[in-house]
Amino acid sequence: MRKICLLALSLVTTLLSCASSQPREILNFDSNWKFCLGESKEASRNDYNDTGWRTLDLPHDWSIEGKFDEKNPATPGGGALPGGIGWYRKSFVMPVSAKGKSVFIDFDGVYRNSEVWINGNYLGKRPNGYISFRYELTPYLNFGKKKNVIAVRVDNSDQPNSRWYSGSGIYRNVWLTIANRVQVKQWGTHIETEIKGNKADIKVTTTLTNTTNDNVDLILRNSVVNPSGRKVAVSETPFTMKANDETGITQSLIVASPSLWSIESPGLYKMVTEIVSKGKSIDRYETSFGIRTIEFDLNKGFFLNGKLVKIKGVCNHHDLGCLGAALNTRALQRQLEILKEMGCNAIRTSHNPPAPELLDLCDRMGFLVMDEAFDMWLKKKTPYDYSQYFKQWHVRDLTDQVMRDRNHPSVIVWSVGNEILEQFGEAKGDTSGVDISRELVGIVKNLDSTRPIVTANNNPDPSSNLIKSGAFDMIGYNYEHKRWPDFQKTHPGKKFIVTESTSALATRGWYEMNSDSVRNWPVRWDLPFDTEHHSCSSYDNWCAPWGSTHETSWKLVKKLDYISGFFVWTGFDYIGEPTPYGWPARSSYFGIIDLAGFPKDVYYMYQSEWTEKPVLHIFPHWNWQPGQTVDIMAYYNKADEVELFLNGKSLGTKRKQGEDLHVMWRVPFESGTLKAVSRKAGQIVLTKEIRTAGKPDRIELIADRNAIKADGKDLSFVTVNILDAKGNLVPYAENQVKFTLNGNGIIAGVDNGSPISHEPFKASERKAFYGKCLVVVQSCKNRGKINLKAEAEGLQAAEISITTK
Numbered sequence: 001m002r003k004i005c006l007l008a009l010s011l012v013t014t015l016l017s018c019a020s021s022q023p024r025e026i027l028n029f030d031s032n033w034k035f036c037l038g039e040s041k042e043a044s045r046n047d048y049n050d051t052g053w054r055t056l057d058l059p060h061d062w063s064i065e066g067k068f069d070e071k072n073p074a075t076p077g078g079g080a081l082p083g084g085i086g087w088y089r090k091s092f093v094m095p096v097s098a099k100g101k102s103v104f105i106d107f108d109g110v111y112r113n114s115e116v117w118i119n120g121n122y123l124g125k126r127p128n129g130y131i132s133f134r135y136e137l138t139p140y141l142n143f144g145k146k147k148n149v150i151a152v153r154v155d156n157s158d159q160p161n162s163r164w165y166s167g168s169g170i171y172r173n174v175w176l177t178i179a180n181r182v183q184v185k186q187w188g189t190h191i192e193t194e195i196k197g198n199k200a201d202i203k204v205t206t207t208l209t210n211t212t213n214d215n216v217d218l219i220l221r222n223s224v225v226n227p228s229g230r231k232v233a234v235s236e237t238p239f240t241m242k243a244n245d246e247t248g249i250t251q252s253l254i255v256a257s258p259s260l261w262s263i264e265s266p267g268l269y270k271m272v273t274e275i276v277s278k279g280k281s282i283d284r285y286e287t288s289f290g291i292r293t294i295e296f297d298l299n300k301g302f303f304l305n306g307k308l309v310k311i312k313g314v315c316n317h318h319d320l321g322c323l324g325a326a327l328n329t330r331a332l333q334r335q336l337e338i339l340k341e342m343g344c345n346a347i348r349t350s351h352n353p354p355a356p357e358l359l360d361l362c363d364r365m366g367f368l369v370m371d372e373a374f375d376m377w378l379k380k381k382t383p384y385d386y387s388q389y390f391k392q393w394h395v396r397d398l399t400d401q402v403m404r405d406r407n408h409p410s411v412i413v414w415s416v417g418n419e420i421l422e423q424f425g426e427a428k429g430d431t432s433g434v435d436i437s438r439e440l441v442g443i444v445k446n447l448d449s450t451r452p453i454v455t456a457n458n459n460p461d462p463s464s465n466l467i468k469s470g471a472f473d474m475i476g477y478n479y480e481h482k483r484w485p486d487f488q489k490t491h492p493g494k495k496f497i498v499t500e501s502t503s504a505l506a507t508r509g510w511y512e513m514n515s516d517s518v519r520n521w522p523v524r525w526d527l528p529f530d531t532e533h534h535s536c537s538s539y540d541n542w543c544a545p546w547g548s549t550h551e552t553s554w555k556l557v558k559k560l561d562y563i564s565g566f567f568v569w570t571g572f573d574y575i576g577e578p579t580p581y582g583w584p585a586r587s588s589y590f591g592i593i594d595l596a597g598f599p600k601d602v603y604y605m606y607q608s609e610w611t612e613k614p615v616l617h618i619f620p621h622w623n624w625q626p627g628q629t630v631d632i633m634a635y636y637n638k639a640d641e642v643e644l645f646l647n648g649k650s651l652g653t654k655r656k657q658g659e660d661l662h663v664m665w666r667v668p669f670e671s672g673t674l675k676a677v678s679r680k681a682g683q684i685v686l687t688k689e690i691r692t693a694g695k696p697d698r699i700e701l702i703a704d705r706n707a708i709k710a711d712g713k714d715l716s717f718v719t720v721n722i723l724d725a726k727g728n729l730v731p732y733a734e735n736q737v738k739f740t741l742n743g744n745g746i747i748a749g750v751d752n753g754s755p756i757s758h759e760p761f762k763a764s765e766r767k768a769f770y771g772k773c774l775v776v777v778q779s780c781k782n783r784g785k786i787n788l789k790a791e792a793e794g795l796q797a798a799e800i801s802i803t804t805k
Contacts, residue, residue, distance in 0.1 A: 064324025079165030108172035158384035165575035167325020227267035261290030290409025311565020313346030322749030343610025362410035379421035433465030456499035498566035503547030509770025512537035594753030621731035639678035698796035745786035
């Protein structure tokens with residue numbers, strides 16, 4: 001947990017106003033950077049003239065601001081957006097009061113090949129675009145009125161270097177940390193918990209550094225604060241810290257009647273670490289943690305706090321739709337809220353270290369996490385990927401990830417690789433995967449022995465180099481669903497998790513009959529495939545050849561107890577990897593939820609299976625050609641049956657049979673109203689209606705939040721619906737909607753969920769896609785009102801007001 005002062009640091013007055021008597025300050029360093037897209041060879045110098053550069057706030061992704069183009073080196077697989085080289089510079093001053101302290105700059109993630117200078121002094125390079133890292137600025141700083149200049153060069157020009165959209169730039173938060181010279185090291189606490197009866201034993205190991213030339217007598221004090229904010233345990237250890245030394249101290253504490261962290265009740269404790277000298281606290285470092293137990297059983301699956309829990313997870317890439325890769329905490333929170341409403345309880349961070357904010361949110365909201373490190377080792381998947389840096393950097397990058405993330409109670413599994421090519425090669429005498437597997441597991445276990453370690457394998461044969469290594473605590477399968485029932489025969493005595501599954505394909509709002517005929521397209525992953533419409537059916541009847549439909553995967557996971565859980569590919573559509581199509585497609589079709597955050601129909605299948613809330617969802621829309629036979633499907637729960645009516649006439653009652661997850665009617669279209677009624681023991685549970693829509697008549701605006709923070713970062717996601725005169729959504733509407741915003745905010749992005757739209761995300765207009773689009777409103781730093789107006793030719797306009805507080 002960071003204790004943060006959320007202020008800009010471009011002027012001496014701002015930094016001085018943030019400075020205090022606190023022993024440690026963590027200052028947000030995102031405001032007022034200068035940016036230039038393109039090479040500027042002298043830009044690391046303090047006297048470089050950057051007055052013509054653009055001023056912006058971080059996090060920033062320059063690629064999302066570009067134009068979609070098939071010829072961009074990233075290719076449509078990488079989102080068809082530009083990469084390149086970018087420079088960032090920031091001028092700031094340090095008060096004299098900070099002299100004699102240690103000053104660090106912390107980057108949560110820069111994509112990629114970042115190089116950093118302070119006052120012309122080179123600090124270093126980090127190739128990995130996803131890892132967090134730190135540099136010490138202390139030796140090179142000016143104190144008082146003389147300015148300091150941070151310069152960052154970001155090189156994302158060698159492409160393709162990813163199999164999906166990566167983004168470009170300083171796309172996560174940046175922090176300035178000011179601490180005394182005797183301090184807790186970065187990520188310097190390691191907390192382990194063990195529940196014994198009605199108490200919890202807490203072991204905390206604290207790593208401290210002394211960069212002074214003196215030995216100092218100190219007391220290390222660790223205090224546990226419970227979820228209610230009450231101090232419940234304290235341990236103090238006197239010690240002498242040698243000059244210019246680093247040391248680790250382990251302490252034990254006991255918490256009586258602990259509140260256990262769980263999916264339903266994710267209560268968080270806080271470890272407050274203080275270094276005390278002569279009765280005064282000279283450093284204070286806070287760490288959130290949870291008290292809980294995890295266990296994977298080879299026959300029964302996963303247990304959390306002794307309770308059997310099926311892991312119902314999704315894989316997600318890191319982009320945030322029209323916001324790109326630029327981290328925004330509210331956008332992440334919205335994604336998790338939508339998934340939580342579906343009944344999802346787990347996230348796999350495919351296929352790299354996540355932003356710290358994602359894990360913080362998962363801790364607070366009650367999600368389980370598979371924390372993944374690498375998409376490749378030494379063998380490359382794209383010409384310029386991380387494989388070229390793996391040999392030199394994997395130890396540092398993996399170490400930093402585990403140290404950063406190991407105190408999060410949400411993290412229950414480490415994954416050190418996804419579909420690693422070193423799985424293969426035994427026939428040619430290549431067993432490098434065996435050695436690398438053992439090395440990576442050794443690194444993780446040396447830092448954290450409390451969680452199992454896996455790889456996500458698309459070659460789950462016993463002959464696989466990774467499985468042969470014997471290094472892993474569990475075996476993870478990517479796909480191969482037909483082999484799940486034989487797992488215990490294939491891998492006797494091993495624990496099982498489905499690390500990636502399904503790869504079903506759907507375009508929100510587009511349907512292809514017959515619904516019970518499954519399309520396995522493309523025929524093979526490396527063969528081109530195309531249709532005139534570039535769409536995939538939303539009936540859950542289209543999947544990639546290596547995968548399965550959503551229902552097929554879930555039925556197996558539900559039935560086989562030894563499957564601890566699975567992670568569906570994917571929760572949200574993402575930019576890049578537009579399987580099964582190539583250009584003009586530029587984003588994925590895999591998501592249960594589209595790129596704009598609008599659920600596809602299968603969302604409600606999961607909701608009916610994964611939640612206790614009553615569900616009745618019928619689809620598709622009811623605008624077809626006269627006499628056309630249409631498959632009407634219903635997902636439902638908490639009921640015995642569903643009866644369907646067309647214009648008041650019953651079309652029959654359907655019940656799920658055996659393992660069925662839906663019911664279906666074939667209905668000749670006639671204009672009017674479809675009504676579905678679900679019943680339990682003859683009593684009505686829910687009623688849902690779909691009406692034939694007329695021509696587009698008006699716009700409807702619905703904000704997910706009508707009040708947001710005036711912090712320059714908070715967001716309101718406004719859904720734009722095209723309605724007919726009677727208020728029905730027009731499912732075929734493609735009206736071009738133009739937005740006007742006045743007040744204390746900006747339009748951060750627009751989207752509609754279409755995988756083939758080449759409209760820019762950074763714009764003030766968007767075409768509706770199957771009746772809907774999205775506008776994202778971002779606050780400024782002043783309190784007040786934001787007024788948003790939406791207009792389209794021939795339609796009644798709509799307005800909405802958002803308050804910034």
